[in-house]
Amino acid sequence: YYISNEYKGMPGGRNLYKIQLNDSTKVTCLSCELKPERCQYYSVSFSEEAKYYQLRCSGPGLPLYTLHSSRNDQELRVLEDNSALDKTLQDVQMPSKTLDFIILNETKFWYQMILPPHFDKSKKYPLLIEVYGGPCSQKADAVFRLNWATYLASTENIIVASFDGRGSGYQGDKIMHAINRRLGTFEVEDQIEAARQFLKMGFVDDKRVAIWGWSYGGYVTSMVLGAGSGVFKCGIAVAPVSRWEYYDSIYTERYMGLPTPEDNLDHYRNSTVMSRAENFKQVEYLLIHGTADDNVHFQQSAQLSKALVDAGVDFQAMWYTDEDHGIDSSTAHQHIYTHMSHFIQQCFSLH
Structure with missing residues (x-):
């Protein structure tokens, strides 16, 4: 058995396949046609002796959990169909989600959009790009989510x-390896180019485009805003890397090599957010970090903050005392999303 995204050439999907060990030509997709509208993204768990498996559908419709027999792959029972949630959502104006691709340099790159209820493509809407962008990452997928983006689309x-540009995963090694030893280059450029492509679609207000991300997404957000493209009005970086020498060695050296003159020192130096500090005068920037972050250390934002101050940049900053990388204690979690919402409302002149 294996999970793959080969079905219909959609990198953002996942399906369960089985293959005969004595005949590799016999490949069967067990989930592709079960509920193709509701379920395009599956994961699976097998029982101890592999007589049964639990199939977990995560979207694009409401999640669905079912139990199956390995002997004949028949569904034995529904474990959870989220019918109560379905009933609750009947009374809620929910956003819609599109999954599509644009072509850059003769290559398909996938994106997703969370669109406001009653979306009208003849109108102009503000656009927020939510980015991660790290090696082998994926943000455009068929998973059902209720999150901050749901609120921003439906309420605001x-x-x-x-958008999954160069460096992202599940679309082959050529795309994924494009940023090898070059973090902070193509994955940053591609987010800017994607925003330009979205503007050409006709329903985005070119005066109200923002970007935000957390962790590696905070790094890409900061590098994008510091690029001086003129595309973005504002952005939010949560717990960003600002200089790769400050991040842990196993991750950094896997993708960047060593910060030595013999290896890759020049690119370590060229990939800092601090080197772009001057360009932050052109944008509105909110920098957020937890002081007890044991993953991306607070040092990263402290040093970035110093560089922005030294460059005479006016920016906003928020720290969360004793919070780690997730900023997920109940009070801090609510506070950070409320604070970011206020920043976006102000940037887009919504209230």
Whole structure:
């Protein structure tokens, strides 16, 4: 058995396949046609002796959990169909989600958009790009989510888009390896180019485009805003890397090599956010970090903050005392999303 995204050439899907060990030509997709509208993204768990498996559908419709027999792959029972949630959502104006691709340099790159209820493509909407962008990452997928983007689209009428450019995963090694030893280059450029492509679609307000991300997404957000493209009005970086020498060695050296003159020192130096500090005068920037972050250390934002101050940049900053990388204690979690919402409302002149 294996999970693959080969079905219909959609990198953002996942399906369960089985293959005969004595005949590799016999490949069967067990989930592709089960519920193709509701379920395009599956994961699976097998029982101890592999007589049964639990199939978990995560979207694009409401999640569905079913139990199957390995002997004949028949569904034995529904474990959870989320019918109660379905009933609750009947009374809620929910955003819609599109999954599509644009072509850059003769290559398909996938994106998703969370669109406001009653979306009208003849109107102009503010756009927020939610980015991660790290090696082998994926943001455009068929997973059902209720999150901050759901709120922004349904309550504030903002389009929230994510784009998987060079460096992202599940589309072959050529795309994924494009940023090998070059973090902070193509994955940053591609987010800017994606925003330009979205503007050409006709329903995005070119005066109200923003970007935000957390962790590696905070790094890409900061590098994008520091690029001086003129595309973005504002952005939010949560717990960003700002200089790769400050990040842990196993991750950094896997993708960047060593910060030595003999290896890759020049690119370590060229990939800092601090080197772009001057360009932050052109944008509105909110920098957020937890002081007890044991993953991306607070040092990263402290040093970035110093560089921005030294460059005479006016920016906003928020720290969360004793919070780690997730900023997920109940009070801090609510506070950070409320604070970011206020920043976006102000940037887009919504209230």
